[in-house]
Amino acid sequence: MSNYTKKEMMALAAGRLVRNGDVLFAGTGLSMLAATVAKRVHAPDATVFFETGGIDPSLEELPLAVADPRVMVGTAMNSGLIEAFSILGHRRLRSIAFLGAAQIDPYGNINSTVLGGYPKPKVRFPGSGGACDAASLAHAVIIFMQHERRRFVEQLDYLTSPGWLQGGDSRQRAGFKRGGPLAVVTNLGIMKFEEETKRMYLAEVYPGVAPEQVAENTGFEVDISRAVVAQDPGEDELYTLREKVDPQRLILG
Amino acid sequence: MGEDNTLTDKIMTAAQAVERFIPDGAQIALGGFTVTRNPMAIAREIIRAGRKDLYLVCHSHGQAMDLLIGAGCVSRLEIAYGGTGRFAPTCIRFRQAVQKGTLKIEDYSNYQMSLRFLAGAMGLPFMATKSGLETDLVRKQGFDPAERGQGKVPSKKLAIVENPFNGPGDRVILLPALTPDVALLHAQYVGEDGTVRIKGLGFADLEQARAADRVIVTCEDIVPREFIRLDPDQNSLPPFLVDAVVPLKWGAHPTACHYYYDYDPRHLKLYGDMAPSDDGFREYLEKWVLEPESHEDYLDRIGVKDLLRIKADPVLGYAKGLDRR
Numbered sequence: 001m002s003n004y005t006k007k008e009m010m011a012l013a014a015g016r017l018v019r020n021g022d023v024l025f026a027g028t029g030l031s032m033l034a035a036t037v038a039k040r041v042h043a044p045d046a047t048v049f050f051e052t053g054g055i056d057p058s059l060e061e062l063p064l065a066v067a068d069p070r071v072m073v074g075t076a077m078n079s080g081l082i083e084a085f086s087i088l089g090h091r092r093l094r095s096i097a098f099l100g101a102a103q104i105d106p107y108g109n110i111n112s113t114v115l116g117g118y119p120k121p122k123v124r125f126p127g128s129g130g131a132c133d134a135a136s137l138a139h140a141v142i143i144f145m146q147h148e149r150r151r152f153v154e155q156l157d158y159l160t161s162p163g164w165l166q167g168g169d170s171r172q173r174a175g176f177k178r179g180g181p182l183a184v185v186t187n188l189g190i191m192k193f194e195e196e197t198k199r200m201y202l203a204e205v206y207p208g209v210a211p212e213q214v215a216e217n218t219g220f221e222v223d224i225s226r227a228v229v230a231q232d233p234g235e236d237e238l239y240t241l242r243e244k245v246d247p248q249r250l251i252l253g
Numbered sequence: 254m255g256e257d258n259t260l261t262d263k264i265m266t267a268a269q270a271v272e273r274f275i276p277d278g279a280q281i282a283l284g285g286f287t288v289t290r291n292p293m294a295i296a297r298e299i300i301r302a303g304r305k306d307l308y309l310v311c312h313s314h315g316q317a318m319d320l321l322i323g324a325g326c327v328s329r330l331e332i333a334y335g336g337t338g339r340f341a342p343t344c345i346r347f348r349q350a351v352q353k354g355t356l357k358i359e360d361y362s363n364y365q366m367s368l369r370f371l372a373g374a375m376g377l378p379f380m381a382t383k384s385g386l387e388t389d390l391v392r393k394q395g396f397d398p399a400e401r402g403q404g405k406v407p408s409k410k411l412a413i414v415e416n417p418f419n420g421p422g423d424r425v426i427l428l429p430a431l432t433p434d435v436a437l438l439h440a441q442y443v444g445e446d447g448t449v450r451i452k453g454l455g456f457a458d459l460e461q462a463r464a465a466d467r468v469i470v471t472c473e474d475i476v477p478r479e480f481i482r483l484d485p486d487q488n489s490l491p492p493f494l495v496d497a498v499v500p501l502k503w504g505a506h507p508t509a510c511h512y513y514y515d516y517d518p519r520h521l522k523l524y525g526d527m528a529p530s531d532d533g534f535r536e537y538l539e540k541w542v543l544e545p546e547s548h549e550d551y552l553d554r555i556g557v558k559d560l561l562r563i564k565a566d567p568v569l570g571y572a573k574g575l576d577r578r
Binding site for chain 1 (some may be wrong): 361
């Protein structure tokens with residue numbers, strides 16, 4: 001069996017989607033790991049920035065929140081929210097945002113606000129934060145999800161952040177100039193979106209995971225016929241992640 | 254202190270600042286962001302003063318907001334995010350109040366809230382964005398429509414309009430400006446002349462301060478006028494925008510203050526353990542907010558060991574190698 005955890009695989013799988021030179025909008029948790037590990041392993045010229053205004057910090061220690069003082073050190077500059085969101089949406093930049101959510105639908109729209117009704121829900125989550133802004137304005141979005149039926153749902157309880165909306169060209173028609181989700185990285189594999197319909201399908205499963213397992217844990221119809229097996233994490237990737245990025249295992253657990 | 258010092262009548266205690274500038278029902282913009290530079294000491298003072306029906310307007314908020322909500326000081330909230338990272342992925346008392354329906358809430362995004370403060374600061378009625386089109390931030394309303402337009406509650410959550418410069422089909426969201434009664438912020442330095450300097454990230458503190466009717470600044474240190482004017486590029490707010498200056502060392506504890514101290518993982522964890530139950534939260538309030546006779550007494554209770562543990566490295570600005578598990 002594997003000598004790595006699902007969380008490690010998720011951070012590395014998401015990190016692999018990063019290109020050298022990308023401008024990365026990182027949130028808390030796994031996204032912080034993915035951005036940091038990508039930068040240290042294969043995309044040294046990628047720039048990590050935070051909605052709070054920290055641009056390209058040295059990240060010698062892992063920030064636990066986007067307002068952590070660790071995002072303010074060794075930066076190109078320290079600014080604020082207005083500046084950071086202007087960068088996020090800048091037409092010249094290939095800005096990639098990492099997001100997480102409680103629910104996702106077949107078109108990559110996500111919910112991080114409530115379960116049940118609004119404004120008086122069954123369960124309250126933190127809310128949009130900058131997620132809706134990233135999903136609206138960034139060049140592309142990578143979403144982290146736990147793969148469970150109750151999270152992959154046909155109908156969201158609350159649409160916090162726009163994905164491909166109703167699929168097809170609905171995102172464009174809504175008034176967005178660009179963006180949309182690139183991939184959904186889960187504890188079972190990687191989901192991507194059909195070119196035309198923008199509906200989610202299974203692109204990769206992690207070693208040891210059957211595509212059927214993904215279908216069983218998805219609360220809507222999902223195409224698993226094209227799934228390939230993802231590459232195992234390399235020794236160097238695991239070493240960097242464990243020893244350099246999160247030695248206290250603050251996020252890796 | 255020179256003859257031209259203007260700070261003497263602005264320097265006051267937290268109790269005086271709350272008494273003078275924060276009546277019941279005030280609309281307050283909290284400075285800081287989740288685990289950094291929350292105006293904690295003044296939040297604790299607001300609770301001690303028993304303020305009610307406060308109307309908080311926030312982007313991403315954490316500890317100060319949760320404490321104020323838990324203590325029953327807040328009745329209305331406009332917010333983008335309530336959490337303190339891994340210490341409380343969703344703010345604990347905030348979550349409970351929303352689930353119980355005891356708090357009137359309206360959701361926006363961080364950029365939307367920041368733009369609303371910017372609009373207020375610029376004297377504009379609204380600011381436009383494309384962020385949030387076709388989402389439930391646009392479609393769903395938290396506030397009772399009957400209360401719309403009353404006091405500081407905007408007459409509409411937002412409006413969608415066609416871009417007047419670019420034909421039909423290109424839609425934008427208009428967000429109502431925010432002009433809070435008071436902005437609270439914690440800064441590292443205030444000059445003897447009242448000039449404010451925030452080190453590290455400013456978040457939306459400056460937009461909030463410029464948008465507000467009154468500004469209360471708590472600070473780590475009052476520094477000579479000559480010092481603060483030696484490198485004015487680093488300064489954040491001019492003296493005339495500041496109404497009250499409250500010197501409060503460690504005034505953002507248990508949240509971080511860049512170059513002074515880190516967030517306090519042990520205290521935030523303690524809060525996370527106590528806050529979920531009503532009894533636990535009450536006990537927390539008694540011990541850390543109501544019983545301390547002064548800010549110094551609060552710090553005494555935290556203890557020298559824990560304060561030294563989070564003291565910032567003077568070069569990095571945070572506590573290097575701090576055990577944050």
